[in-house]
Amino acid sequence: MSQQFGEMPDKAGYFGEYGGQIIPPELKVAMDKISDAYETVRQTRAFQDELQELYTHYVGRPSPIYFAKKLTERQGGARIFIKREDLNHTGAHKINHCLGQALLAKFMGKTKVIAETGAGQHGVAMATACALVGLPCEIHMGVIDIEKEHPNVTKMKILGATLIPVTRGTQTLKDAVDSAFDEYVKDPDNFLYAIGSAVGPHPFPKMVRDFQMIIGKESREQFLAREKKLPDMIVACVGGGSNSIGMFTEFLPDESVRLVGVEPAGKGLDTPDNAATMTLGTKGTLHGYKCYALQDKDGNTLPVYSIASGLDYPGVGPQHCYLKDMGRVQYESATDQECLDAFITLSRVEGIIPALESAHAVAYAMRAAKELGKDKTILVNLSGRGDKDADFVADYLNL
Structure with missing residues:
Protein backbone atom coordinates (compact mmCIF):
# COMPACT_ATOMS: atom_id res chain seq x y z
CA MET A 1 0.00 0.00 0.00
CA SER A 2 1.33 3.45 -0.88
CA GLN A 3 2.41 5.77 1.90
CA GLN A 4 -0.36 8.20 0.90
CA PHE A 5 -2.95 5.71 2.07
CA GLY A 6 -0.89 3.59 4.44
CA GLU A 7 -0.37 6.10 7.25
CA MET A 8 -3.99 6.47 8.30
CA PRO A 9 -4.80 7.50 10.96
CA ASP A 10 -2.04 9.54 12.58
CA LYS A 11 -1.04 8.89 16.21
CA ALA A 12 -3.84 11.14 17.45
CA GLY A 13 -6.40 9.15 15.48
CA TYR A 14 -7.00 11.65 12.68
CA PHE A 15 -7.65 10.87 9.04
CA GLY A 16 -6.79 14.29 7.69
CA GLU A 17 -9.04 16.57 9.73
CA TYR A 18 -11.52 13.82 10.68
CA GLY A 19 -11.60 11.46 13.63
CA GLY A 20 -9.64 12.08 16.82
CA GLN A 21 -10.81 11.86 20.42
CA ILE A 22 -13.27 14.67 21.13
CA ILE A 23 -14.09 13.36 24.58
CA PRO A 24 -13.60 14.27 28.28
CA PRO A 25 -10.09 13.75 29.71
CA GLU A 26 -11.11 10.78 31.85
CA LEU A 27 -12.52 9.00 28.78
CA LYS A 28 -9.39 9.82 26.81
CA VAL A 29 -7.42 7.86 29.38
CA ALA A 30 -9.71 4.87 28.84
CA MET A 31 -9.52 5.15 25.04
CA ASP A 32 -5.74 5.37 25.15
CA LYS A 33 -5.60 2.21 27.25
CA ILE A 34 -7.69 0.42 24.63
CA SER A 35 -5.42 1.76 21.89
CA ASP A 36 -2.26 0.64 23.69
CA ALA A 37 -3.71 -2.80 24.40
CA TYR A 38 -4.80 -3.19 20.77
CA GLU A 39 -1.40 -2.18 19.42
CA THR A 40 0.24 -4.64 21.79
CA VAL A 41 -1.99 -7.64 21.22
CA ARG A 42 -2.37 -7.27 17.45
CA GLN A 43 1.37 -7.77 17.01
CA THR A 44 1.51 -11.01 18.98
CA ARG A 45 1.62 -14.29 17.08
CA ALA A 46 -0.82 -15.90 19.54
CA PHE A 47 -3.53 -13.28 18.84
CA GLN A 48 -3.04 -13.42 15.08
CA ASP A 49 -3.12 -17.21 15.05
CA GLU A 50 -6.24 -17.41 17.22
CA LEU A 51 -8.10 -14.85 15.13
CA GLN A 52 -7.12 -16.55 11.87
CA GLU A 53 -8.14 -19.91 13.25
CA LEU A 54 -11.57 -18.51 14.11
CA TYR A 55 -11.94 -16.81 10.74
CA THR A 56 -11.20 -20.09 8.97
CA HIS A 57 -12.94 -22.70 11.08
CA TYR A 58 -15.62 -20.68 12.92
CA VAL A 59 -16.65 -17.91 10.52
CA ALA A 92 -22.85 -10.63 7.89
CA HIS A 93 -19.43 -8.99 7.90
CA LYS A 94 -19.88 -7.84 11.51
CA ILE A 95 -18.44 -11.06 12.93
CA ASN A 96 -15.02 -10.06 11.51
CA HIS A 97 -14.51 -7.22 13.97
CA CYS A 98 -16.65 -8.63 16.78
CA LEU A 99 -14.32 -11.58 17.21
CA GLY A 100 -11.35 -9.22 17.31
CA GLN A 101 -12.97 -6.96 19.89
CA ALA A 102 -14.09 -9.89 22.06
CA LEU A 103 -10.55 -11.29 22.10
CA LEU A 104 -9.25 -7.82 22.97
CA ALA A 105 -11.73 -7.53 25.85
CA LYS A 106 -10.58 -10.90 27.17
CA PHE A 107 -6.91 -9.84 26.85
CA MET A 108 -7.64 -6.64 28.81
CA GLY A 109 -9.48 -8.50 31.58
CA LYS A 110 -12.79 -6.72 31.01
CA THR A 111 -15.84 -7.97 32.91
CA LYS A 112 -18.54 -6.94 30.42
CA VAL A 113 -18.85 -6.01 26.75
CA ILE A 114 -21.37 -3.33 25.80
CA ALA A 115 -22.56 -2.78 22.24
CA GLU A 116 -25.21 -0.97 20.24
CA THR A 117 -27.05 -2.35 17.24
CA GLY A 118 -29.44 -1.10 14.57
CA ALA A 119 -30.35 -3.93 12.24
CA GLY A 120 -29.22 -6.40 14.87
CA GLN A 121 -26.32 -7.88 12.88
CA HIS A 122 -23.68 -6.32 15.11
CA GLY A 123 -25.69 -7.31 18.16
CA VAL A 124 -25.93 -10.95 17.07
CA ALA A 125 -22.25 -11.07 16.08
CA MET A 126 -21.14 -9.48 19.36
CA ALA A 127 -23.36 -11.79 21.40
CA THR A 128 -21.90 -14.71 19.46
CA ALA A 129 -18.30 -13.62 20.04
CA CYS A 130 -18.91 -13.03 23.74
CA ALA A 131 -20.52 -16.44 24.14
CA LEU A 132 -17.44 -17.91 22.51
CA VAL A 133 -14.92 -16.18 24.80
CA GLY A 134 -17.08 -16.38 27.92
CA LEU A 135 -17.86 -12.70 28.61
CA PRO A 136 -21.20 -11.11 29.58
CA CYS A 137 -22.67 -9.05 26.75
CA GLU A 138 -25.16 -6.16 26.92
CA ILE A 139 -26.80 -4.94 23.69
CA HIS A 140 -28.58 -1.58 23.40
CA MET A 141 -31.18 -1.40 20.62
CA GLY A 142 -33.89 1.12 19.73
CA VAL A 143 -37.42 -0.14 20.29
CA ILE A 144 -38.37 0.62 16.67
CA ASP A 145 -35.54 -1.60 15.49
CA ILE A 146 -36.43 -4.28 18.06
CA GLU A 147 -39.88 -4.57 16.52
CA LYS A 148 -38.59 -4.43 12.95
CA GLU A 149 -35.68 -6.86 13.38
CA HIS A 150 -37.34 -9.40 15.64
CA PRO A 151 -35.44 -12.47 14.32
CA ASN A 152 -32.12 -10.95 15.38
CA VAL A 153 -33.54 -9.97 18.77
CA THR A 154 -34.47 -13.59 19.38
CA LYS A 155 -30.98 -14.76 18.39
CA MET A 156 -29.32 -12.30 20.80
CA LYS A 157 -31.45 -13.60 23.68
CA ILE A 158 -30.73 -17.24 22.79
CA LEU A 159 -27.00 -16.42 22.78
CA GLY A 160 -27.29 -15.10 26.33
CA ALA A 161 -26.97 -11.36 25.72
CA THR A 162 -28.87 -8.87 27.87
CA LEU A 163 -31.03 -6.69 25.60
CA ILE A 164 -31.59 -3.06 26.63
CA PRO A 165 -34.55 -1.48 24.77
CA VAL A 166 -33.86 2.20 24.01
CA THR A 167 -36.90 4.48 24.17
CA ARG A 168 -35.21 7.87 23.94
CA GLY A 169 -35.18 10.13 20.87
CA THR A 170 -35.99 8.47 17.57
CA GLN A 171 -35.64 5.04 19.22
CA THR A 172 -33.22 3.89 16.50
CA LEU A 173 -29.47 3.44 15.99
CA LYS A 174 -28.17 6.89 16.99
CA ASP A 175 -30.05 6.67 20.28
CA ALA A 176 -28.83 3.12 20.87
CA VAL A 177 -25.27 4.45 20.54
CA ASP A 178 -26.02 7.18 23.09
CA SER A 179 -27.53 4.66 25.50
CA ALA A 180 -24.65 2.21 25.20
CA PHE A 181 -22.11 4.99 25.69
CA ASP A 182 -23.91 6.18 28.84
CA GLU A 183 -23.64 2.68 30.29
CA TYR A 184 -19.99 2.36 29.29
CA VAL A 185 -18.89 5.56 31.05
CA LYS A 186 -20.18 4.17 34.36
CA ASP A 187 -17.15 1.87 34.54
CA PRO A 188 -14.73 2.22 31.61
CA ASP A 189 -12.03 0.38 33.57
CA ASN A 190 -14.02 -2.86 33.61
CA PHE A 191 -16.34 -2.48 30.61
CA LEU A 192 -15.45 -2.48 26.91
CA TYR A 193 -17.73 -0.62 24.53
CA ALA A 194 -17.45 -2.65 21.32
CA ILE A 195 -18.48 -0.11 18.69
CA GLY A 196 -20.33 -1.65 15.75
CA SER A 197 -18.80 0.29 12.88
CA ALA A 198 -15.71 2.27 11.86
CA VAL A 199 -16.90 5.27 13.90
CA GLY A 200 -16.43 6.76 17.36
CA PRO A 201 -13.29 8.08 19.07
CA HIS A 202 -9.85 6.70 18.26
CA PRO A 203 -8.87 3.83 18.20
CA PHE A 204 -12.22 2.37 17.08
CA PRO A 205 -12.29 3.60 13.44
CA LYS A 206 -8.81 2.18 12.95
CA MET A 207 -9.43 -1.01 14.90
CA VAL A 208 -12.70 -1.91 13.16
CA ARG A 209 -11.15 -1.12 9.76
CA ASP A 210 -8.18 -3.34 10.48
CA PHE A 211 -10.36 -6.31 11.37
CA GLN A 212 -12.59 -5.74 8.32
Whole structure:
Protein backbone atom coordinates (compact mmCIF):
# COMPACT_ATOMS: atom_id res chain seq x y z
CA MET A 1 0.00 0.00 0.00
CA SER A 2 1.33 3.45 -0.88
CA GLN A 3 2.41 5.77 1.90
CA GLN A 4 -0.36 8.20 0.90
CA PHE A 5 -2.95 5.71 2.07
CA GLY A 6 -0.89 3.59 4.44
CA GLU A 7 -0.37 6.10 7.25
CA MET A 8 -3.99 6.47 8.30
CA PRO A 9 -4.80 7.50 10.96
CA ASP A 10 -2.04 9.54 12.58
CA LYS A 11 -1.04 8.89 16.21
CA ALA A 12 -3.84 11.14 17.45
CA GLY A 13 -6.40 9.15 15.48
CA TYR A 14 -7.00 11.65 12.68
CA PHE A 15 -7.65 10.87 9.04
CA GLY A 16 -6.79 14.29 7.69
CA GLU A 17 -9.04 16.57 9.73
CA TYR A 18 -11.52 13.82 10.68
CA GLY A 19 -11.60 11.46 13.63
CA GLY A 20 -9.64 12.08 16.82
CA GLN A 21 -10.81 11.86 20.42
CA ILE A 22 -13.27 14.67 21.13
CA ILE A 23 -14.09 13.36 24.58
CA PRO A 24 -13.60 14.27 28.28
CA PRO A 25 -10.09 13.75 29.71
CA GLU A 26 -11.11 10.78 31.85
CA LEU A 27 -12.52 9.00 28.78
CA LYS A 28 -9.39 9.82 26.81
CA VAL A 29 -7.42 7.86 29.38
CA ALA A 30 -9.71 4.87 28.84
CA MET A 31 -9.52 5.15 25.04
CA ASP A 32 -5.74 5.37 25.15
CA LYS A 33 -5.60 2.21 27.25
CA ILE A 34 -7.69 0.42 24.63
CA SER A 35 -5.42 1.76 21.89
CA ASP A 36 -2.26 0.64 23.69
CA ALA A 37 -3.71 -2.80 24.40
CA TYR A 38 -4.80 -3.19 20.77
CA GLU A 39 -1.40 -2.18 19.42
CA THR A 40 0.24 -4.64 21.79
CA VAL A 41 -1.99 -7.64 21.22
CA ARG A 42 -2.37 -7.27 17.45
CA GLN A 43 1.37 -7.77 17.01
CA THR A 44 1.51 -11.01 18.98
CA ARG A 45 1.62 -14.29 17.08
CA ALA A 46 -0.82 -15.90 19.54
CA PHE A 47 -3.53 -13.28 18.84
CA GLN A 48 -3.04 -13.42 15.08
CA ASP A 49 -3.12 -17.21 15.05
CA GLU A 50 -6.24 -17.41 17.22
CA LEU A 51 -8.10 -14.85 15.13
CA GLN A 52 -7.12 -16.55 11.87
CA GLU A 53 -8.14 -19.91 13.25
CA LEU A 54 -11.57 -18.51 14.11
CA TYR A 55 -11.94 -16.81 10.74
CA THR A 56 -11.20 -20.09 8.97
CA HIS A 57 -12.94 -22.70 11.08
CA TYR A 58 -15.62 -20.68 12.92
CA VAL A 59 -16.65 -17.91 10.52
CA GLY A 60 -16.03 -19.93 7.35
CA ARG A 61 -13.57 -17.60 5.63
CA PRO A 62 -12.64 -16.93 2.95
CA SER A 63 -16.12 -15.95 1.81
CA PRO A 64 -16.52 -16.74 -1.91
CA ILE A 65 -16.90 -14.41 -4.86
CA TYR A 66 -19.87 -15.36 -7.04
CA PHE A 67 -20.48 -14.34 -10.65
CA ALA A 68 -24.12 -13.23 -10.85
CA LYS A 69 -24.69 -14.45 -14.40
CA LYS A 70 -28.45 -14.11 -14.53
CA LEU A 71 -28.42 -10.66 -12.93
CA THR A 72 -25.72 -9.61 -15.39
CA GLU A 73 -27.83 -10.84 -18.32
CA ARG A 74 -30.89 -9.08 -16.96
CA GLN A 75 -29.16 -5.73 -16.56
CA GLY A 76 -26.96 -5.83 -19.65
CA GLY A 77 -23.52 -4.24 -19.71
CA ALA A 78 -20.90 -4.91 -17.06
CA ARG A 79 -20.50 -8.32 -15.43
CA ILE A 80 -21.61 -8.28 -11.78
CA PHE A 81 -19.72 -10.26 -9.14
CA ILE A 82 -20.74 -10.60 -5.49
CA LYS A 83 -18.48 -10.95 -2.43
CA ARG A 84 -20.55 -13.26 -0.23
CA GLU A 85 -20.10 -11.84 3.28
CA ASP A 86 -23.70 -12.95 3.81
CA LEU A 87 -22.38 -16.53 4.08
CA ASN A 88 -20.31 -15.77 7.18
CA HIS A 89 -21.36 -17.30 10.49
CA THR A 90 -24.07 -14.96 11.94
CA GLY A 91 -24.92 -13.76 8.43
CA ALA A 92 -22.85 -10.63 7.89
CA HIS A 93 -19.43 -8.99 7.90
CA LYS A 94 -19.88 -7.84 11.51
CA ILE A 95 -18.44 -11.06 12.93
CA ASN A 96 -15.02 -10.06 11.51
CA HIS A 97 -14.51 -7.22 13.97
CA CYS A 98 -16.65 -8.63 16.78
CA LEU A 99 -14.32 -11.58 17.21
CA GLY A 100 -11.35 -9.22 17.31
CA GLN A 101 -12.97 -6.96 19.89
CA ALA A 102 -14.09 -9.89 22.06
CA LEU A 103 -10.55 -11.29 22.10
CA LEU A 104 -9.25 -7.82 22.97
CA ALA A 105 -11.73 -7.53 25.85
CA LYS A 106 -10.58 -10.90 27.17
CA PHE A 107 -6.91 -9.84 26.85
CA MET A 108 -7.64 -6.64 28.81
CA GLY A 109 -9.48 -8.50 31.58
CA LYS A 110 -12.79 -6.72 31.01
CA THR A 111 -15.84 -7.97 32.91
CA LYS A 112 -18.54 -6.94 30.42
CA VAL A 113 -18.85 -6.01 26.75
CA ILE A 114 -21.37 -3.33 25.80
CA ALA A 115 -22.56 -2.78 22.24
CA GLU A 116 -25.21 -0.97 20.24
CA THR A 117 -27.05 -2.35 17.24
CA GLY A 118 -29.44 -1.10 14.57
CA ALA A 119 -30.35 -3.93 12.24
CA GLY A 120 -29.22 -6.40 14.87
CA GLN A 121 -26.32 -7.88 12.88
CA HIS A 122 -23.68 -6.32 15.11
CA GLY A 123 -25.69 -7.31 18.16
CA VAL A 124 -25.93 -10.95 17.07
CA ALA A 125 -22.25 -11.07 16.08
CA MET A 126 -21.14 -9.48 19.36
CA ALA A 127 -23.36 -11.79 21.40
CA THR A 128 -21.90 -14.71 19.46
CA ALA A 129 -18.30 -13.62 20.04
CA CYS A 130 -18.91 -13.03 23.74
CA ALA A 131 -20.52 -16.44 24.14
CA LEU A 132 -17.44 -17.91 22.51
CA VAL A 133 -14.92 -16.18 24.80
CA GLY A 134 -17.08 -16.38 27.92
CA LEU A 135 -17.86 -12.70 28.61
CA PRO A 136 -21.20 -11.11 29.58
CA CYS A 137 -22.67 -9.05 26.75
CA GLU A 138 -25.16 -6.16 26.92
CA ILE A 139 -26.80 -4.94 23.69
CA HIS A 140 -28.58 -1.58 23.40
CA MET A 141 -31.18 -1.40 20.62
CA GLY A 142 -33.89 1.12 19.73
CA VAL A 143 -37.42 -0.14 20.29
CA ILE A 144 -38.37 0.62 16.67
CA ASP A 145 -35.54 -1.60 15.49
CA ILE A 146 -36.43 -4.28 18.06
CA GLU A 147 -39.88 -4.57 16.52
CA LYS A 148 -38.59 -4.43 12.95
CA GLU A 149 -35.68 -6.86 13.38
CA HIS A 150 -37.34 -9.40 15.64
CA PRO A 151 -35.44 -12.47 14.32
CA ASN A 152 -32.12 -10.95 15.38
CA VAL A 153 -33.54 -9.97 18.77
CA THR A 154 -34.47 -13.59 19.38
CA LYS A 155 -30.98 -14.76 18.39
CA MET A 156 -29.32 -12.30 20.80
CA LYS A 157 -31.45 -13.60 23.68
CA ILE A 158 -30.73 -17.24 22.79
CA LEU A 159 -27.00 -16.42 22.78
CA GLY A 160 -27.29 -15.10 26.33
CA ALA A 161 -26.97 -11.36 25.72
CA THR A 162 -28.87 -8.87 27.87
CA LEU A 163 -31.03 -6.69 25.60
CA ILE A 164 -31.59 -3.06 26.63
CA PRO A 165 -34.55 -1.48 24.77
CA VAL A 166 -33.86 2.20 24.01
CA THR A 167 -36.90 4.48 24.17
CA ARG A 168 -35.21 7.87 23.94
CA GLY A 169 -35.18 10.13 20.87
CA THR A 170 -35.99 8.47 17.57
CA GLN A 171 -35.64 5.04 19.22
CA THR A 172 -33.22 3.89 16.50
CA LEU A 173 -29.47 3.44 15.99
CA LYS A 174 -28.17 6.89 16.99
CA ASP A 175 -30.05 6.67 20.28
CA ALA A 176 -28.83 3.12 20.87
CA VAL A 177 -25.27 4.45 20.54
CA ASP A 178 -26.02 7.18 23.09
CA SER A 179 -27.53 4.66 25.50
CA ALA A 180 -24.65 2.21 25.20
CA PHE A 181 -22.11 4.99 25.69
CA ASP A 182 -23.91 6.18 28.84
CA GLU A 183 -23.64 2.68 30.29
CA TYR A 184 -19.99 2.36 29.29
CA VAL A 185 -18.89 5.56 31.05
CA LYS A 186 -20.18 4.17 34.36
CA ASP A 187 -17.15 1.87 34.54
CA PRO A 188 -14.73 2.22 31.61
CA ASP A 189 -12.03 0.38 33.57
CA ASN A 190 -14.02 -2.86 33.61
CA PHE A 191 -16.34 -2.48 30.61
CA LEU A 192 -15.45 -2.48 26.91
CA TYR A 193 -17.73 -0.62 24.53
CA ALA A 194 -17.45 -2.65 21.32
CA ILE A 195 -18.48 -0.11 18.69
CA GLY A 196 -20.33 -1.65 15.75
CA SER A 197 -18.80 0.29 12.88
CA ALA A 198 -15.71 2.27 11.86
CA VAL A 199 -16.90 5.27 13.90
CA GLY A 200 -16.43 6.76 17.36
CA PRO A 201 -13.29 8.08 19.07
CA HIS A 202 -9.85 6.70 18.26
CA PRO A 203 -8.87 3.83 18.20
CA PHE A 204 -12.22 2.37 17.08
CA PRO A 205 -12.29 3.60 13.44
CA LYS A 206 -8.81 2.18 12.95
CA MET A 207 -9.43 -1.01 14.90
CA VAL A 208 -12.70 -1.91 13.16
CA ARG A 209 -11.15 -1.12 9.76
CA ASP A 210 -8.18 -3.34 10.48
CA PHE A 211 -10.36 -6.31 11.37
CA GLN A 212 -12.59 -5.74 8.32
CA MET A 213 -9.69 -5.41 5.87
CA ILE A 214 -9.79 -9.18 5.42
CA ILE A 215 -12.70 -8.59 3.02
CA GLY A 216 -10.60 -6.55 0.61
CA LYS A 217 -7.52 -8.74 0.96
CA GLU A 218 -9.49 -11.85 0.08
CA SER A 219 -11.28 -10.07 -2.75
CA ARG A 220 -8.05 -8.93 -4.42
CA GLU A 221 -6.59 -12.44 -4.37
CA GLN A 222 -9.82 -14.12 -5.47
CA PHE A 223 -10.62 -11.70 -8.28
CA LEU A 224 -7.08 -11.76 -9.69
CA ALA A 225 -7.12 -15.56 -9.63
CA ARG A 226 -10.45 -15.67 -11.43
CA GLU A 227 -10.27 -12.77 -13.89
CA LYS A 228 -6.50 -12.13 -14.12
CA LYS A 229 -7.20 -8.46 -13.41
CA LEU A 230 -8.75 -6.23 -10.77
CA PRO A 231 -12.43 -5.23 -10.91
CA ASP A 232 -13.24 -1.99 -12.70
CA MET A 233 -15.67 -0.95 -9.98
CA ILE A 234 -16.23 -1.98 -6.36
CA VAL A 235 -19.52 -1.10 -4.67
CA ALA A 236 -20.46 -1.32 -0.98
CA CYS A 237 -23.15 0.23 1.21
CA VAL A 238 -22.21 2.96 3.70
CA GLY A 239 -23.89 3.73 7.01
CA GLY A 240 -21.15 4.00 9.59
CA GLY A 241 -18.98 2.38 6.97
CA SER A 242 -17.33 -0.79 8.33
CA ASN A 243 -17.99 -3.21 5.47
CA SER A 244 -17.11 -0.63 2.84
CA ILE A 245 -13.87 0.56 4.45
CA GLY A 246 -12.91 -3.08 4.93
CA MET A 247 -13.39 -3.68 1.22
CA PHE A 248 -12.01 -0.38 -0.10
CA THR A 249 -8.76 -0.09 1.88
CA GLU A 250 -6.92 -2.83 0.01
CA PHE A 251 -7.73 -1.16 -3.32
CA LEU A 252 -7.01 2.49 -2.44
CA PRO A 253 -3.68 2.63 -4.31
CA ASP A 254 -5.22 1.08 -7.46
CA GLU A 255 -6.37 4.10 -9.44
CA SER A 256 -7.90 1.88 -12.11
CA VAL A 257 -10.44 0.59 -9.59
CA ARG A 258 -13.42 2.89 -9.12
CA LEU A 259 -14.65 2.74 -5.52
CA VAL A 260 -18.30 3.60 -4.85
CA GLY A 261 -19.97 3.87 -1.44
CA VAL A 262 -23.77 3.83 -1.49
CA GLU A 263 -25.70 5.49 1.31
CA PRO A 264 -29.46 5.62 1.98
CA ALA A 265 -31.50 8.28 0.18
CA GLY A 266 -34.55 6.97 2.04
CA LYS A 267 -37.72 8.58 0.76
CA GLY A 268 -35.68 11.01 -1.33
CA LEU A 269 -32.78 13.43 -1.02
CA ASP A 270 -35.30 16.28 -1.31
CA THR A 271 -37.09 15.07 1.84
CA PRO A 272 -35.94 15.01 5.48
CA ASP A 273 -36.40 11.22 5.49
CA ASN A 274 -32.94 10.05 4.49
CA ALA A 275 -29.53 9.26 5.98
CA ALA A 276 -27.37 10.47 3.09
CA THR A 277 -24.57 11.86 5.24
CA MET A 278 -21.92 12.18 2.55
CA THR A 279 -24.30 13.75 0.06
CA LEU A 280 -26.08 16.23 2.33
CA GLY A 281 -24.01 16.40 5.52
CA THR A 282 -21.66 19.09 6.81
CA LYS A 283 -18.54 18.89 8.97
CA GLY A 284 -19.31 18.42 12.62
CA THR A 285 -18.71 16.36 15.74
CA LEU A 286 -20.62 13.22 16.69
CA HIS A 287 -20.04 10.52 19.30
CA GLY A 288 -16.53 11.66 20.15
CA TYR A 289 -15.04 12.25 16.71
CA LYS A 290 -15.12 14.69 13.80
CA CYS A 291 -16.95 13.65 10.64
CA TYR A 292 -19.53 14.66 8.11
CA ALA A 293 -22.90 14.66 9.88
CA LEU A 294 -26.50 15.47 9.15
CA GLN A 295 -27.10 18.51 11.34
CA ASP A 296 -28.87 21.84 11.40
CA LYS A 297 -27.12 25.20 11.05
CA ASP A 298 -26.51 25.29 14.81
CA GLY A 299 -24.73 21.93 14.78
CA ASN A 300 -27.60 19.93 16.29
CA THR A 301 -27.88 16.38 14.96
CA LEU A 302 -30.90 15.89 12.73
CA PRO A 303 -33.21 12.87 12.90
CA VAL A 304 -32.40 10.47 10.07
CA TYR A 305 -34.24 7.65 8.33
CA SER A 306 -33.60 4.58 6.21
CA ILE A 307 -35.62 1.48 5.50
CA ALA A 308 -32.38 -0.33 6.42
CA SER A 309 -31.91 -0.04 10.19
CA GLY A 310 -28.15 -0.61 9.94
CA LEU A 311 -27.71 2.50 7.75
CA ASP A 312 -29.90 4.75 9.89
CA TYR A 313 -27.05 6.84 11.32
CA PRO A 314 -26.46 10.64 11.07
CA GLY A 315 -22.66 10.38 10.77
CA VAL A 316 -20.06 8.29 8.96
CA GLY A 317 -16.60 6.90 9.62
CA PRO A 318 -13.79 9.48 9.57
CA GLN A 319 -11.73 7.63 6.97
CA HIS A 320 -14.68 7.80 4.59
CA CYS A 321 -14.84 11.56 5.12
CA TYR A 322 -11.16 11.88 4.29
CA LEU A 323 -11.51 9.72 1.17
CA LYS A 324 -14.49 11.80 0.03
CA ASP A 325 -12.49 15.01 0.29
CA MET A 326 -9.57 13.37 -1.55
CA GLY A 327 -11.93 12.28 -4.30
CA ARG A 328 -10.68 8.69 -4.07
CA VAL A 329 -14.10 7.22 -3.23
CA GLN A 330 -17.30 8.25 -4.97
CA TYR A 331 -20.34 8.42 -2.69
CA GLU A 332 -23.75 7.80 -4.23
CA SER A 333 -27.17 6.98 -2.80
CA ALA A 334 -30.14 4.70 -3.37
CA THR A 335 -33.74 5.26 -2.31
CA ASP A 336 -35.92 2.89 -0.30
CA GLN A 337 -37.71 1.92 -3.50
CA GLU A 338 -34.47 1.17 -5.34
CA CYS A 339 -33.33 -0.85 -2.34
CA LEU A 340 -36.54 -2.89 -2.28
CA ASP A 341 -36.39 -3.46 -6.04
CA ALA A 342 -32.84 -4.74 -5.71
CA PHE A 343 -33.81 -6.90 -2.73
CA ILE A 344 -36.55 -8.65 -4.70
CA THR A 345 -34.57 -8.81 -7.95
CA LEU A 346 -31.49 -10.46 -6.44
CA SER A 347 -33.73 -12.87 -4.53
CA ARG A 348 -35.73 -13.94 -7.55
CA VAL A 349 -33.05 -13.82 -10.23
CA GLU A 350 -30.12 -15.31 -8.30
CA GLY A 351 -31.77 -16.96 -5.29
CA ILE A 352 -29.81 -14.74 -2.89
CA ILE A 353 -31.80 -12.76 -0.30
CA PRO A 354 -29.67 -9.72 0.67
CA ALA A 355 -29.87 -7.61 3.79
CA LEU A 356 -31.67 -4.33 3.15
CA GLU A 357 -28.39 -2.56 3.90
CA SER A 358 -26.54 -4.56 1.25
CA ALA A 359 -29.42 -4.12 -1.20
CA HIS A 360 -28.47 -0.44 -1.48
CA ALA A 361 -25.14 -1.51 -2.99
CA VAL A 362 -26.87 -4.02 -5.25
CA ALA A 363 -29.23 -1.27 -6.44
CA TYR A 364 -26.35 0.98 -7.48
CA ALA A 365 -24.53 -1.91 -9.18
CA MET A 366 -27.67 -2.71 -11.19
CA ARG A 367 -27.84 0.91 -12.25
CA ALA A 368 -24.14 1.17 -13.09
CA ALA A 369 -24.01 -2.11 -15.01
CA LYS A 370 -26.27 -0.67 -17.71
CA GLU A 371 -23.95 2.32 -18.12
CA LEU A 372 -20.71 0.33 -18.35
CA GLY A 373 -19.58 -1.77 -21.29
CA LYS A 374 -19.73 -5.57 -21.36
CA ASP A 375 -15.95 -5.68 -21.00
CA LYS A 376 -16.21 -4.07 -17.55
CA THR A 377 -16.64 -5.76 -14.16
CA ILE A 378 -18.38 -4.71 -10.94
CA LEU A 379 -17.70 -6.33 -7.57
CA VAL A 380 -20.45 -5.82 -4.97
CA ASN A 381 -19.77 -6.41 -1.30
CA LEU A 382 -22.88 -8.22 -0.10
CA SER A 383 -22.33 -7.34 3.53
CA GLY A 384 -25.20 -9.38 4.98
CA ARG A 385 -28.09 -11.71 4.31
CA GLY A 386 -31.75 -10.80 4.49
CA ASP A 387 -33.14 -13.38 6.90
CA LYS A 388 -33.66 -10.59 9.42
CA ASP A 389 -35.57 -8.49 6.88
CA ALA A 390 -37.70 -11.15 5.20
CA ASP A 391 -40.82 -10.77 7.35
CA PHE A 392 -40.61 -6.97 7.30
CA VAL A 393 -40.27 -6.84 3.50
CA ALA A 394 -43.04 -9.38 2.98
CA ASP A 395 -45.41 -7.30 5.13
CA TYR A 396 -44.24 -4.02 3.57
CA LEU A 397 -44.84 -5.29 0.02
CA ASN A 398 -47.92 -7.38 0.90
CA LEU A 399 -46.27 -10.52 -0.44
